[in-house]
Amino acid sequence: xxxLAWKNILRNKRRSILSAxxxxxxxxxxxxxxxxxxGMIMDMQENIINHQLGxxxxxxxxxxxxxxxxxxxxxxxxxxxxxxxxNSIPGVEFATAVTKIxxxxxxxxxxxxxxxxxxxxxxxxxxxAGILNAGxxxxxxxxxxxxxxxxxxxxxxxxxxxxxxxxxxxGGSNALGVTVSGIYxxxxxxxNNLNFYISNDKLSTTLRMVNGATEILVYxxxxxxxxxxxxxxxxxxxYVADWKDDSLIGQxxxxxxxxxxxxxxxxxxxxSTIILxxxxxxxxxxxxxxATLVALGYNPHWIRRLFLFETALLTxxxxxxxxxxxxxxxSILNKTGLDMIAMGGGSxxxxxxxxxxxxxxxxxxxxxxxxxxxxxxxxxxxFPTKRVLKIEPAKALHDET
Amino acid sequence: MNKKSLTLFIMMILCIQLYAADVNSxxxxxxxxxxxxSSVAESTIIIKDxxxxxxxxxxxxxxxxxxxxxxxxxxxxxGQKVLRLDSSIFLYYPDANQIxxxxxxxxxxxxxGSDFSYEDLSGDNSIINNYDATLVNEDETTYxxxxxxxxxxxxxxxxxxxxxxxxxxxxxxxxMSASGKELRKMESSDIRKVGNRYVAxxxxxxxxxxKQGSTTMIxxxxxxxxxxxxxxxxxxxxxx
Numbered sequence: 001x002x003x004l005a006w007k008n009i010l011r012n013k014r015r016s017i018l019s020a021x022x023x024x025x026x027x028x029x030x031x032x033x034x035x036x037x038x039g040m041i042m043d044m045q046e047n048i049i050n051h052q053l054g055x056x057x058x059x060x061x062x063x064x065x066x067x068x069x070x071x072x073x074x075x076x077x078x079x080x081x082x083x084x085x086x087n088s089i090p091g092v093e094f095a096t097a098v099t100k101i102x103x104x105x106x107x108x109x110x111x112x113x114x115x116x117x118x119x120x121x122x123x124x125x126x127x128x129a130g131i132l133n134a135g136x137x138x139x140x141x142x143x144x145x146x147x148x149x150x151x152x153x154x155x156x157x158x159x160x161x162x163x164x165x166x167x168x169x170x171g172g173s174n175a176l177g178v179t180v181s182g183i184y185x186x187x188x189x190x191x192n193n194l195n196f197y198i199s200n201d202k203l204s205t206t207l208r209m210v211n212g213a214t215e216i217l218v219y220x221x222x223x224x225x226x227x228x229x230x231x232x233x234x235x236x237x238x239y240v241a242d243w244k245d246d247s248l249i250g251q252x253x254x255x256x257x258x259x260x261x262x263x264x265x266x267x268x269x270x271x272s273t274i275i276l277x278x279x280x281x282x283x284x285x286x287x288x289x290x291a292t293l294v295a296l297g298y299n300p301h302w303i304r305r306l307f308l309f310e311t312a313l314l315t316x317x318x319x320x321x322x323x324x325x326x327x328x329x330x331s332i333l334n335k336t337g338l339d340m341i342a343m344g345g346g347s348x349x350x351x352x353x354x355x356x357x358x359x360x361x362x363x364x365x366x367x368x369x370x371x372x373x374x375x376x377x378x379x380x381x382x383f384p385t386k387r388v389l390k391i392e393p394a395k396a397l398h399d400e401t
Numbered sequence: 402m403n404k405k406s407l408t409l410f411i412m413m414i415l416c417i418q419l420y421a422a423d424v425n426s427x428x429x430x431x432x433x434x435x436x437x438x439s440s441v442a443e444s445t446i447i448i449k450d451x452x453x454x455x456x457x458x459x460x461x462x463x464x465x466x467x468x469x470x471x472x473x474x475x476x477x478x479x480g481q482k483v484l485r486l487d488s489s490i491f492l493y494y495p496d497a498n499q500i501x502x503x504x505x506x507x508x509x510x511x512x513x514g515s516d517f518s519y520e521d522l523s524g525d526n527s528i529i530n531n532y533d534a535t536l537v538n539e540d541e542t543t544y545x546x547x548x549x550x551x552x553x554x555x556x557x558x559x560x561x562x563x564x565x566x567x568x569x570x571x572x573x574x575x576x577m578s579a580s581g582k583e584l585r586k587m588e589s590s591d592i593r594k595v596g597n598r599y600v601a602x603x604x605x606x607x608x609x610x611x612k613q614g615s616t617t618m619i620x621x622x623x624x625x626x627x628x629x630x631x632x633x634x635x636x637x638x639x640x641x
Contacts, residue, residue, distance in 0.1 A: 073451070106499060165494075170477055171448065171450060171511070172513040172514040173513075175494035208477055
């Protein structure tokens, strides 16, 4: 059957090339699209886990209930002891205290609305290698690391000082004078807003929440269940959440996966309509040949399977070539990266997206894509090839003569 | 207009004038109690909210034009100072690099997380200069007076005061927006005579925009009409 199918494919090269091109282009396009999606999702996931929530995020229940108004008063108390407890759980890489607050900075007569992050500089995943544009990480309590956007906005540099004012956890306000130790620029676009980072110890003291933090970020081996952390802490006032529960993006990832799957099938269905068309043409053109085979005693079902096999073989060849070209294209994009700001992604703030996305697609996804392409094109031709079963040899041979 | 109508009209005008004179005299007496050439007050501020109760002690210096200096002398925010000059508030924080100036709507912000705003505790308290008054009710012991602000500058566009007939101190006040929405409610008690004035030594304020809580201010000591060094009311003094 293989030899016969191959011969038939080569018999009308132009038609076969047309059919194969449709599948080839669809596979190249779908693999590129999937790789971009995969790159974006992985990037957002990494940014959310590393820079926002950790694998597991802990806040007080009251803080979560009132999060809209950033209720500092509902901070986590005795945070050092809790971190020590969490660090003793197998599967925990480390836990770290973080405080996030909106504040105002003052420099002379000018004031700016900013976001402040209190972090443990020696124990965090906020700062990727090469993040520093100038200066160094804070080593003194009153030193801060500021985003290049904030440096530009306030027109300040390393060793310059300013004051920030914020509400405190006891309802009042407090201000602190700080000095810039370093300026950073992150690939995570959300980190490049008007932000600055200060030691959580200093920030929590300034905000009248000694040994406190608004949240604890727990970094794990990805296998650890949040229930293990809940059991260890055994504190009903705390809300322990998996990063996916606590992030809109996390909750959307599964939905987006389904949507992309549907889009993938739609593209392949479109491509298969060309195969469907050529198969129908082929059946009409080869009506006499089919009639002869039937007259010679060939089972019409076998002939139908031959047509389906031809489609599958053609799709296989086209999709393998499509996958190879797609893989080359993706590997180039993976090296160069896609500049999301140049593509208009700079306006997508708040989605934890990086300024550069590196598309990639695991090998197994190419295999799935080839299999799906074969399945869809074969299924598409399932009904048109039914015509083969209806051909009456005597009538068909008579019509042709 | 016949003779009878003319008499009635004149009587009406006289009544209105008498009524106005009466309201103005109440307000003048009220203002006399609440405005001083200068004052130095040491107070305890007790803030009750969802977090529990916190107590801070403050010392406030003020002079007739509304300039006010408040120092937090005890409590978690000890060392902080607030200076009100005209329509600006200057904040001094011991750990800050600079004095912070607040203007405009920031004056309505809460003072130390209390139910008092910066504006409640500073500025020109005179009613007669800033509000039009109407007597809306009178019983055996109190007058109820409705106030409407003469300008948009006033933090509370409407007020309803219950003024004690004997002391001319407001025992209750409802502070409202222009639309009549109730913003804050104040209750005064422990009225004492200081010189020839009556002063409420205990004031409870309720921020009605908050779900719960209240702030009580108890005056521990009060000296009025003392001469104050003008340097007190300068930004240079704040950082000292």
